Amino acid sequence: MKPGSILLEARNLTKHYPVRRGLVFRREVGPVRAVDGVSLDLKRGETLAIVGESGCGKSTLARLLLRLIEATSGSVTFDGTNLQALDREAMRGMRRRMQMIFQDPYASLNPRLSIRRILIEPMALHLKLSPSELEREMLSLLNVVGLQPFHADRYPHEFSGGQRQRIGIARALATKPDLVVCDEPVSALDVSIQAHVINLLEDLKRDFHLSYVFIAHDLAVVRHIADRIAVMYLGEIVEIGDKGDVTRAPRHPYTRALLAAVPHPEPGIRDAKPVLEGDLPSPLQQPAGCKFHPRCPFAVDRCKSERPALRPLPGGIEAACHRAEHLPAWQRYRAAPISAAITARQSAIANAAKAKVAADA
Ligand code: ADP
Ligand code: MG
Numbered sequence: 001m002k003p004g005s006i007l008l009e010a011r012n013l014t015k016h017y018p019v020r021r022g023l024v025f026r027r028e029v030g031p032v033r034a035v036d037g038v039s040l041d042l043k044r045g046e047t048l049a050i051v052g053e054s055g056c057g058k059s060t061l062a063r064l065l066l067r068l069i070e071a072t073s074g075s076v077t078f079d080g081t082n083l084q085a086l087d088r089e090a091m092r093g094m095r096r097r098m099q100m101i102f103q104d105p106y107a108s109l110n111p112r113l114s115i116r117r118i119l120i121e122p123m124a125l126h127l128k129l130s131p132s133e134l135e136r137e138m139l140s141l142l143n144v145v146g147l148q149p150f151h152a153d154r155y156p157h158e159f160s161g162g163q164r165q166r167i168g169i170a171r172a173l174a175t176k177p178d179l180v181v182c183d184e185p186v187s188a189l190d191v192s193i194q195a196h197v198i199n200l201l202e203d204l205k206r207d208f209h210l211s212y213v214f215i216a217h218d219l220a221v222v223r224h225i226a227d228r229i230a231v232m233y234l235g236e237i238v239e240i241g242d243k244g245d246v247t248r249a250p251r252h253p254y255t256r257a258l259l260a261a262v263p264h265p266e267p268g269i270r271d272a273k274p275v276l277e278g279d280l281p282s283p284l285q286q287p288a289g290c291k292f293h294p295r296c297p298f299a300v301d302r303c304k305s306e307r308p309a310l311r312p313l314p315g316g317i318e319a320a321c322h323r324a325e326h327l328p329a330w331q332r333y334r335a336a337p338i339s340a341a342i343t344a345r346q347s348a349i350a351n352a353a354k355a356k357v358a359a360d361a
Contacts, residue, residue, distance in 0.1 A: 036235035
């Protein structure tokens with residue numbers, strides 16, 4: 001397995017959910033296009049972040065990538081194997097190598113199982129190990145996520161949110177996966193705990209040679225952990241590129257709006273008015289042309305009728321915007337306060353890491 005080769009490849013993935021209304025006739029009022037033509041590659045050893053507002057299709061995409069749900073169309077290739085071509089049995093075997101960490105550490109652990117069983121069950125299913133080897137592996141997993149051997153006999157409700165997410169991470173690692181899809185793994189946690197969990201995920205990635213798809217809505221977190229960032233809007237990727245390029249010189253007006261929404265870390269400093277206006281349109285009635293045009297300050301007539309394709313722009317970023325070459329320079333907005341905000345968040349994360357090392361010592 002060469003680092004840098006492609007591990008996961010999605011081509012033109014779509015997921016449409018039928019929506020019915022009415023008590024008697026159950027008319028179909030249209031499909032929700034939760035994911036609408038997404039293509040992406042993930043290299044081995046890479047962290048690809050996916051960001052976007054709630055409801056834009058991130059969790060649906062995560063499930064499609066692992067084939068936890070069936071796509072309406074499109075394909076996913078994992079390590080050279082087309083997942084859609086696998087039968088149930090072969091897919092079950094493949095699952096060992098592709099795991100998920102969920103947003104809600106409360107809902108994702110079975111409350112009736114001890115931590116020992118939560119961790120041993122996936123190992124017993126996928127790995128050929130004796131009972132004593134399973135026990136040893138389970139204790140070692142507890143150790144790598146910062147829990148103690150006595151935690152094995154406890155139940156999920158006896159743990160804090162941060163500890164539960166550590167258990168969720170240990171369970172994802174139990175089958176020795178190559179790919180872990182993290183679906184907003186820290187969104188439900190306190191900010192102070194977020195930093196610990198992110199640092200843990202980074203350490204584990206290195207130690208276990210993992211590749212991550214890391215879903216978030218917090219660009220400051222993503223800036224810290226990602227190699228590349230993909231920005232989603234209403235089921236589509238509207239911008240994708242190296243994290244430095246996307247956060248320093250975003251080309252899509254939506255990415256700019258998301259960056260402008262990163263809160264300023266210093267109390268008392270008010271941010272510039274965000275560029276983004278209006279609400280996310282209903283996924284049932286998606287705008288024609290560029291889906292972002294009703295909220296976009298730069299939209300022209302063409303944007304109302306013609307859907308822009310994701311296309312490479314000078315500098316290495318790909319963006320789906322007719323107007324990408326004609327936008328004012330990003331610095332005119334609030335590049336300085338944003339980078340200050342991100343730097344401050346990063347140093348908060350780094351400080352929390354140091355505090356953790358000091359506490360462990
Ligand atoms: P995100 O994770 O970005 O918040 P989701 O992928 O959960 O977004 O949802 C994307 C869209 O698809 C939303 O409009 C949501 O209501 C819809 N959706 C998700 N799952 C289903 C489902 N099982 N049936 C119908 N609609 C769904
Ligand atoms: Mg989600």
